[in-house]
Amino acid sequence: MWSRLREVFARELVVLVDPTNPLHARRRKQLTASVGTMFTLGMAAAMGVAPRNAYDDPDAPRVQESMRLPDLRQQLAQLTDAEAGVYIRQEHMQRGDTIAALLRRLGVDDPDAQAFIVKNRTARALFDLAPGQIVQAEVDEDNLLVSLQVNLGGDAAASRELVIERVASATAAGDFSYKARVNTVDNDLRYEMASGAIDGRGFFKAMDAANVPDEVVAQMISIFSGVIDFHHDIASGDRFRIIFEAGFRDGTFVRNGRVIAVELINRNSLHQALWFAPEGGPGGYYTFDGRSMKRPFLRSPVEFSRVSSGFGGRDHPLHHQWAQHKGVDFAAPMGTKVFAAGDGTVDFVGQQNGYGNIVVLEHAGGYSTYYAHLSRFATLRQGQHVSQGEVIGFVGQTGWATGPHLHYEFRYNDVPQNPLTITLMEAPTLTGKSRQEFLSYTSSMLGRINALRTYNVLTAAN
Ligand SMILES: [Zn+2]
Known part of the structure; x- marks a missing residue:
């Protein structure tokens, strides 16, 4: 089952993800047009279990777009x-x-x-x-x-x-x-597809070239936040494919919704995620083999935006000095949001010599994280609980810092670990009833992706 699903995506990728392929532009148009009619009924029913709003997380980025209407x-x-x-x-x-x-x-x-x-x-x-x-x-x-x-x-x-x-x-x-x-x-919920490749102009330019709306890009970054450090990992040659909801009213676009499926080939590793809402439970993103995409820690605790993505070069500035440094630096403009890497409690918030303004969080299992050189803090007090992704402060250059950046330390039993190389802690796979639901959902998804593929082959042959 998993290998078949992967195979279908892989075959699709050959044409879809390669902008140099002569069929690419034409096929993308066909897809965008066809996904709507083909996916709407079945998928809308499948989505019936999910809440109506585009995101479950009230803090998730939502962009209120003015409406694009066609010529009437x-x-x-x-x-x-x-x-x-x-x-x-x-x-x-x-x-x-x-x-x-x-x-x-x-x-x-x-x-x-x-x-x-x-x-x-x-x-x-x-x-x-x-x-x-x-x-x-x-x-x-x-x-x-x-x-x-x-x-x-x-x-x-x-x-x-x-x-x-x-x-x-x-x-x-x-x-x-x-x-x-x-x-x-x-x-009417329709499903739109976009795909592309990342080149030297960077992640956001690639998203623009593929017409991926900003609110969909924000979801994509959030979906992969446990497995990819967008500041350091994204590389030229990476490819992506994404299917997302778009709401239409009387044939008129109203707004974009949730990402349904997304894949990213990052430095030759394939990452895939599907939206799935188990009956009675909150929805979330899962790998194709039924593991939650959520991880105990974010790969990068600094907001990745158009502004921060091009800041300070795209190599690992101080990564090579890790042995002396005990942390990783994220170069980012002054005031960029700093997120709690995982759920935890505030152990320290204040000033320490070289660190400048620093927040220390304590997490379950003997882990702690350090966020230094902050320009200012979010409203925090010692002992307060924070959730993963919550804003705890803002990038600055207080303490011993030559430019605005976040100095981030990840410690296990107080011994600094290299957060860029620690093994990812994978979530367990779904079990029992949820797994059965997941299997039937993904197999219906597979059916639709296959239908889409057949449609393309047919129209491409005409
Ligand atoms: Zn540092």
Whole structure:
């Protein structure tokens, strides 16, 4: 089973991951188009056990994107034809927009409607729109507002839609009043695929070239945070492939959701992860043989971002001095977030000579971690519990430091270990009922990946 799954991914990789392959660009388009129709039903059902929001972890990075909508002119023209005398217009919210200015651009000249929007609590959600968001209005021949509709956002599975509607008055014929409501509408979940290779321009440029959205990149970094130190390990020649959810409403993109499957070939080692939510349990990422991707310690306790990724060169600056140094240095801009490498308690927070501002965490099993030269601390006190990934401070150059960097020590029974070379502590495989569920989930996944492959072979042959 595992070897078959791996085989399918491997075959797919040949074309998908090699941008120099002439079929690459064409095939990627076909995939993106086909994954939606082919995956939606089955996978949406499989995902039914998972919570609706894109991530379980409330602290996980979430990017509120303004919505990308396709050109609606054709659709609008049809609608306008259908109902004589009513015109549909759409406008982007602009920076510093007032309701009056927005309505004017929509061709609405309707003081009653405007007064309603300003007064009504629900309708006032219009005041919170971000620049770029799209507002649609139906306007009658007298430039009066018939209805107004705007997507307030949500996650990949559902969006909230504000609708303001003119309703005929019950008392006086020909008189109008307005009503506002927010509907929760289910999105169609589609599955998008992206792949690419990392070259000398770095990780983020490769993600941009493959059109992987930022919020999906952030998930990918988090998924592999227990096994890959993105600051030190990512190398030219690494390849990736990723399948993620995208929520659509009436054929219109709303937002991206969770990463469903991802693989990364890093320095010739293959890392693969699948999202899986056991019944009644929280979801998480698992290797194809059913081991949790979570590790007791992060490979890198420093935020990996566009800014920090290119900072201080891409070799291991002080790694070669490890014997004297007892730690690893992560060069990063001043103020970059420093994370607790694992769950633990604060053993020390304060100043120590050469270390400058330092946090020491104590972990289960005789492990402790040291974070030195910090510019400042998060709100921490001795004895406080911290969770893996929690921000404990910010990169600086206090103490004996020639430039901004994090000095990180990883100790076992107080003896410094080299965190770059310690053996990864693997999670045990799933057992019992969870394993059965995992197997049936992955085998249905295998079926879909196979279907995708067959589809490609067929279309490629045409
Ligand atoms: Zn150091």
